[in-house]
Amino acid sequence: MAARRTGGKVAIGAQQERPAHVVVIGNEKGGTGKSTIAMHMAVAFANAGGRVGIIDLDPRQKSVSRYVENRVETVRKTGVILPVPTVYTMAGDGIEELAELALTAIRNEELLIVDTPGAATGLSRAGHVFADTLITPLNDSFVDLDVLGRVEPETHRVLAPSHYAELVWDTRKERARQGRAALRWFVLRNRLSNLDAHNKRAMEAAIASLAERIGFTPVAGLGERVIYRELFLSGLTLLDLRRPGIAVDLSVSHIAARQELRALFNAIGFTGLIPNA
């Protein structure tokens, strides 16, 4: 099987010889939910029966690699069978090594997820060039928006693209030079709170005008939910909580979080990954 694009959608179950679809989760701003989203996407795909690999380009924190290690440990300790994404580990930090690793993963898997660090590194930049789909999570704050574009304080009009938007622009040019299909770029807001309605509306307006200016699709975001922080140590995701043998009581907040993830994956073309029940 390989990831198959059908009318802008990505589905499981195409022919073996098709290379993996590559999703890069990127933003030069730290702590926006990149690794959390990478892990949830990988597990959603694996739980749906797909073959999924992860490349972790954050050699200092290794959050997503550690998340997968914790999952393996939970399987070992509890005996519960959980699909585990394959982590492709870099031995060094060379760009040639990354290219080799990525090509191997693209051959072996249906979906390859590349998690990048919250800082501008050469490796992260090189990782972006493999993306068929780029997902950029932002915290719901003008501080985070600033890495995409400068916004006028009074009107929220976009004044100029910022450094991360320029990196994506360079990535697009490189893809075009290589004769590859256009990059799909989605931006979502993470850790949305119910409280600050004024900031939320202002961010929405600024993101909409920035989307037109620098060429991304805004997609519905994820709420602030403590469960994301709690799950890391067990290597579990919101998508595992209904499995027999997993002792987490499902709350209304967990169900809402699951719906948000489903809406996010649907919006970027990964439909049907999370069952509707």
Ligand SMILES: Nc1ncnc2c1ncn2[C@@H]1O[C@H](COP(=O)(O)OP(=O)(O)OP(=O)(O)O)[C@@H](O)[C@H]1O
């Ligand atoms: N929707 C959410 N609600 C609550 N906490 C969240 C949410 N998303 C992420 N977090 C928490 O926020 C912190 C940062 O998330 P994460 O490590 O995924 O971000 P990151 O963008 O990968 O960070 P870095 O740039 O440092 O790699 C973690 O503690 C994570 O559990």
Ligand SMILES: [Mg+2]
């Ligand atoms: Mg991270």
